[in-house]
Amino acid sequence: xxxxxxxxxxxxxxxxxxxxxxxxxxxxxxxxxxxxxxxxxxxxxxxxxxxxxxxxxxxxxxxxxxxxxxxxxxxxxxxxxxxxxxxxxxxxxxxxxxxxxxxxxxxxxxxxxxxxxxxxxxxxxxxxxxxxxxxxxxxxxxxxxxxxxxxxxxxxxxxxxxxxxxxxxxxxxxxxxxxxxxxxxxxxxxxxxxxxxxxxxxxxxxxxxxxxxxxxxxxxxxxxxxxxxxxxxxxxxxxxxxxxxxxxxxxxxxx
Numbered sequence: 001x002x003x004x005x006x007x008x009x010x011x012x013x014x015x016x017x018x019x020x021x022x023x024x025x026x027x028x029x030x031x032x033x034x035x036x037x038x039x040x041x042x043x044x045x046x047x048x049x050x051x052x053x054x055x056x057x058x059x060x061x062x063x064x065x066x067x068x069x070x071x072x073x074x075x076x077x078x079x080x081x082x083x084x085x086x087x088x089x090x091x092x093x094x095x096x097x098x099x100x101x102x103x104x105x106x107x108x109x110x111x112x113x114x115x116x117x118x119x120x121x122x123x124x125x126x127x128x129x130x131x132x133x134x135x136x137x138x139x140x141x142x143x144x145x146x147x148x149x150x151x152x153x154x155x156x157x158x159x160x161x162x163x164x165x166x167x168x169x170x171x172x173x174x175x176x177x178x179x180x181x182x183x184x185x186x187x188x189x190x191x192x193x194x195x196x197x198x199x200x201x202x203x204x205x206x207x208x209x210x211x212x213x214x215x216x217x218x219x220x221x222x223x224x225x226x227x228x229x230x231x232x233x234x235x236x237x238x239x240x241x242x243x244x245x246x247x248x249x250x251x252x253x254x255x
Contacts, residue, residue: 090234090251098224098232099199103160103186106173111186113230120148120155120249121226124238125202127163127217128175128185134159136238137223142180143242148249155249160186160196162204162217200224200232225249 098113105111115121122141126134141157148155157180161167164187172185187193197203202220209215222235223245233252236245 093232093234095201095232097200098226098230100230101192101196101199103188103192103196104169105184105186106169106176108169111184113226115156115226115228115230117154118156118228119153119253120228120233121158121224121230122155122245122249123158123160123200123224123226125160125162125197125200125204125220127161128159128167128172129163129214130217137221138176138179138183140238140240140242140245141223142183144245144249145180145182147243147246151246151250153250153253156182156184158184158186160193162193162197162202163215164188164190164193166214225252227252 100113102110102112122144124134124137124141126137128134138157138159145155145157157176159172159176161172167185167187169187172187173183176183176185188196200220204217204220206215206217221238223238225233225236225248227233234248236248240248
């Protein structure tokens with residue numbers, strides 16, 4: 001439709017809406033007949049009668065309906081939904097991550113995905129001398145374990161190395177126990193570690209070497225929250241505070 005069409009429609013509607021007194025008698029009722037209407041005589045008589053018979057009746061103004069008839073019906077009151085319960089358990093983790101493994105800790109003891117006697121486990125993939133994200137994640141893991149212990153819960157902090165050449169049994173422990181005395185550092189053969197990386201969906205690659213000739217890695221940075229049996233409960237970003245990390249971990253325990 002062109003832009004002019006709505007204006008034409010509006011003009012007709014406005015004219016028809018005017019009361020009859022304003023419209024007045026039809027203009028053609030009192031105007032003299034033009035010459036072409038006056039002849040021939042037999043046509044003039046017939047057309048005059050037909051024309052008068054089809055003169056439109058004056059429009060009658062109608063009174064508007066009472067306002068009360070258009071009053072909308074009241075909206076029924078609704079009952080507010082009850083607040084969500086604080087005891088609602090978290091949804092199950094949607095990804096298939098984790099699984100059985102067997103690695104060696106800083107004392108030479110073989111460890112699996114299970115942590116007997118622990119309520120929870122906080123697992124990170126990194127390397128003990130990392131000065132990047134590991135230096136953020138590891139202290140917060142230690143702080144979360146301390147916060148959980150204050151609530152009577154036992155959590156085990158664990159780091160699985162992505163740099164087995166430097167994180168050996170005799171070297172991996174001291175950098176970790178600075179963050180918490182219960183920290184476990186796990187290492188193993190290339191085949192053992194590759195199987196764990198695959199199970200947890202972790203990748204690691206050397207970006208460059210530092211001035212001392214040591215490799216600097218890009219690697220997974222999430223903290224895995226596991227139960228005592230080794231089941232992955234969720235992933236937590238390492239930027240959260242130790243207190244918030246402890247709150248999230250505690251929410252996965254039965255109440």
